[in-house]
Amino acid sequence: MVFAAVYDSLDFRIYWLGGGAITEGTRVYSEQLAAHWFTNTPFMAALFAPVSAVPLGVARVVWQLASVGAFAWACSAALELAGRRPSRLAVAAAVAGGLLLEPVWHSLFLGQVNLFLLALVLVDVRRVSLGRPAGIGIGIAAAIKLTPAIFVMLLLIAGRTRAALTAGVTFVLCGSAAFLIAPDASRLYWLHTFYDTSRVGVPYISNQSPYGAAARISGGVAHVGGWFEPVPLAIGFFGLAVAAGWAKRGDWLSAAAVAGVTGLLVSPISWAHHWVWIVPVLILLVRNGGRAIALCGYLLFLLAPLWWTPQGGGPRQYGFHGLLTLVANCYLVAGSVFLVYMAVRLSVRRGGRAPVGPIHVDGAGPGAVAFGRAPVPENAGAILGPPLRPGRRPGGPA
Incomplete structure (x- = not known):
């Protein structure tokens, strides 16, 4: 305050x-x-x-x-x-x-x-x-x-x-x-x-979108040609397909996290402060038992190493400089890896595992559900809190 x-x-x-x-x-x-x-x-x-x-x-x-x-x-x-x-x-x-x-x-x-x-x-x-x-x-x-x-x-x-x-x-x-x-x-x-994207600084290091990365690596927006146009379309198609796959299985946290990250990757401008979707992503990773992965993600967005790299349009910002380029685009890299990770998990679950998501509770109202066989490890409660009890309508703000 x-x-x-x-x-x-x-x-x-x-x-x-x-x-x-x-x-x-x-x-x-x-x-x-x-x-x-x-x-x-x-x-x-x-x-x-x-x-x-x-x-x-x-x-x-x-x-x-x-x-x-x-x-x-x-x-x-x-x-x-x-x-x-x-x-x-x-x-x-x-x-x-x-x-x-x-x-x-x-x-x-x-x-x-x-x-x-x-x-x-x-x-x-x-x-x-x-x-x-x-x-x-x-x-x-x-x-x-x-x-x-x-x-x-x-x-x-x-x-x-x-x-x-x-x-x-x-x-x-x-x-x-x-x-x-x-x-x-x-x-x-x-x-x-x-x-009109000229009103904002597309190549600025805070723009953690594929378009921003392409502008930095190629030396500026003027050097990003027509080859880039299919990129956000392909990412959007892939991300929405994965998100919808999770939604159809009833796992709406996975669907929301994937869709939120996909939105950041298809937008031409995704400033670092737009990446608040990391919070539901981390909650999802903990729920799925990926505590080590969640810790790595937490540390990445805690330390925000993109700000440690050269910025302001200097020669070290433009062009590809190996590891420096990966660090400068670390949110973009993390988001892309997350989409692939969720696609692989979805593919594995389609191979025969039990569905994930809400199931209706007998005797409850039409809107009442309890979560079914979601991939919640037994020790997740130590971090996320106790599970919802079947037959009880979830509380919290509407």
Whole structure:
């Protein structure tokens, strides 16, 4: 709270200024705010219109406290998706451990929206796993920042058509509301600004996407040719296929983790602070018994060695320099390895092992489920908390 009161988080300031400029024609996209471009959707700016009426310092403190609350909500949903009861102690431990990870504290440092998006998506996926009406959270998240729209595709492929339609309709309604509030800014964004990656520094070391890595290795965006265009398409197809495979087996934590990482890999811009999806990934790895792998992943995102490498456009940033290049793109490498790992696990389970995921409990309501033969090792409770008991509806925030 003290940090939020004294430190002027750059991205939150831009959000706040964007909220004040959204009704002023196209200014939110045609002029820089705080010496930076507002690159989010008109709906995001519209959400901040009332926030801009609050003094910046007060709004920032409330935002940071709400961000920590949203992160706790996301951790609770992830634990429940893992088949564990989200006790206060378990959630507090997940939050405390997560706050040390670079993507999480970096999001708070900048005043970013990432933790809210993580919560909206995971809570909605939890509702899907329980057979409850879902899709609104994913639709809102996609309307704020487009990357979560990949979860709409996941719902469609996994056969959750109603939830996918709900998410799609929610997205359209949010965009329509923003258009009514700011028609000129909305037209400029969707017809021009949306496609313009020149407003952000694509080769900057923080961009841990394949496009960012390609730009750094090739010497700049101008040197990334048409050969790259099939890359995000192939990654998206592969990642969604793996995520849908897990979803169809009822393991929605695996599906969500894979889809979240896939979204980061197909986006042209995936800043280091966007990688808050490492938290459900780590919870998944612990649940699956991969504690050593989870520890390695935790240390990687704790130490964030990408920041140890040359940056700022110097000759050591551009071009391939062996191990240095792997370190500079370590989040990208970790995300890619995770997708392959989850694909291999899915293939093994298709070979004859018991299905993973929720099973309906006799005598319970239509939405009540208990987790079935999920790959939860007996000692996972020491980290994730006690398992959900069959016949008991999972608790926690909806």
